[in-house]
Amino acid sequence: MADVARLAGVSSQTVSRVSNGYAGVNEETRQQVLAAMRELGYRPNSAARALKRGEFRTIGVITFGLSTTGNVRTLEAIATSAAHEGYAVTLLPVAVPTQDEVRGAFSRLGELAVDAVIVILEVHLLDAMTLSLPPHIKVVVADSDAGDRYTVVDTDQAGGSRDAVRYLLDLGHDTVWHLAGPEESFAAQRRADAWRAELTGAGRAAPPPVRGDWSAESGYRAGLELAARPDCTAVFAANDQMALGLLRALHERGRHVPGDVSVIGFDDIPEAGSFLPPLTTVHQDFAEVGRRCVEGVLRQMGQDAPEHGTTLVPTRLVVRDSTAGPRRP
Amino acid sequence: MADVARLAGVSSQTVSRVSNGYAGVNEETRQQVLAAMRELGYRPNSAARALKRGEFRTIGVITFGLSTTGNVRTLEAIATSAAHEGYAVTLLPVAVPTQDEVRGAFSRLGELAVDAVIVILEVHLLDAMTLSLPPHIKVVVADSDAGDRYTVVDTDQAGGSRDAVRYLLDLGHDTVWHLAGPEESFAAQRRADAWRAELTGAGRAAPPPVRGDWSAESGYRAGLELAARPDCTAVFAANDQMALGLLRALHERGRHVPGDVSVIGFDDIPEAGSFLPPLTTVHQDFAEVGRRCVEGVLRQMGQDAPEHGTTLVPTRLVVRDSTAGPRRP
């Protein structure tokens, strides 16, 4: 900066003003400074800036694995929104979802150049580490429940699930089976609860849910069980990957979809429309979730006190070819 | 830091020494300083550190969309390896893959707190922007060709493709059709070239390739074309998503897989084993690619001059149920 100032024949402060787009700089001077910057290939040093301004213009994102579609799409939206607001995004991967690992991520975070954090993690992993966060850092939690402690942004898991169940009931099925996600998952929990609530509300008996771990493979195994039950004519799978495995199992066992069994998934991954048959599923607006996370974080940065409360992003049922009315004898 | 020093009754320099794990500090003093740190909730300020040390311990990753499986898995591996080496990862998403967008990302990068960059992008988007990078920043390019200018880490696209084609030929097919990726993609190009080379090498005629855009939907459309050709008994799809669409098209047209048509994909996405039928595919070791990217970047940071040259990560053919010998009349 000093070099630029010297070359342009001005003070370093004027260079700073130009570099920050300050108003009160003579146009002629401004051009000279800009020319000097170009000539010397000047780049403002962001460390010095951060030091001086006391903020990094960076948001940290803690997430467990980028393996699940949802996390990735949310992350992408976060990165895009953040970039749009002039913020960078720093990634904090948590290798294994244990308390220790999460604690480690949070403590690394403590010495990281970050103004705020967005957490995409199951809440039960989050409990212990609240304290270890530097107090001025703002937090938003995605896809979890902690509305009493943090700002939370989440897909309307319950609404989407109820829509799915109701759609199947409206088609004439007596009841709807559920291929649930892993027990530890809050999202899985919510989807299962809503499924049960909707059935109960309609006066139907809820069959025992079958549990998977989100993977297509686990959906296949669960599907083999379900295929063996002739009274199973409709299944609500907690995500599309498991639905894929389910479709394979049903196919192998000669149960036709949607003739014999209707299947609905959750997420609407890009491939869902190319399954055999194309999958009816609950569309999640991950982009919106990401956007609102960034929004929440920025809003908090404008204030002094943290917020709490939950924002729900609505879902939409996408009807394709894996659902039909039951075959009546 | 000054507060900690005061409370512990030492100089700030000693605090710095403790905070950096320097050897020559009396154990007793050390404990006092640590106690003071705890009491005051001291966190080293990373901006000041970066300013003083002249490095950020951060790697930037420029990538177009996180939509494609490969990019994400590579990114994940990069983040994990980097964390392991004490580096953070900053994400620079490129919204639309145009020269302008990429140029924008690179210029944002210029003022970003980053020591090195890993670029996961098709090279043809990269050409113009070489200059705009601050000279001291190290670059590694993944999944692209620029071995003459940068360090490149890539999957052995050619090897994997040749394996796939040879496997199909060995099963007895006369030739292998190709469902190619988009023209602009370097990876697609390489896979197509290798496919053609292997066929030619075996003295077979290469049928005209059908082009998709990586999406399952495009694979479906291409599949409808291929299904109409009775002489098509084996297809090598440039990725698993397109293979999925292809399977659907073949199924709809009553062409049995693998009875009538054999299909091989590329990537080995987690769902590939749950396709109908489970997909034979070329496994890519994304984790290894990511690891080597980080390694390459760190190696360069130890040196003054940039490197160039290409590292290839081998692939592995995973045989499942979508391939078989041709049905001989």
Place this chain on the structure above:
DNA sequence: CCATCAGATGTTTACGTAAACATAACAGGC
């Protein structure tokens, strides 16, 4: 018994920037 040296700690300084304050030049009003 003193020179020498190693270990432990303190002092000074600089990293690059921008806020706060200071200065200079000039225009307009009385």
Place this chain on the structure above:
DNA sequence: GCCTGTTATGTTTACGTAAACATCTGATGG
């Protein structure tokens, strides 16, 4: 003609850290 206010620019300082250098203490050996 002088005071006031505005605009453009310069000077000083502090952000939090760590390298370089300085100092102090006590031990060792000739």
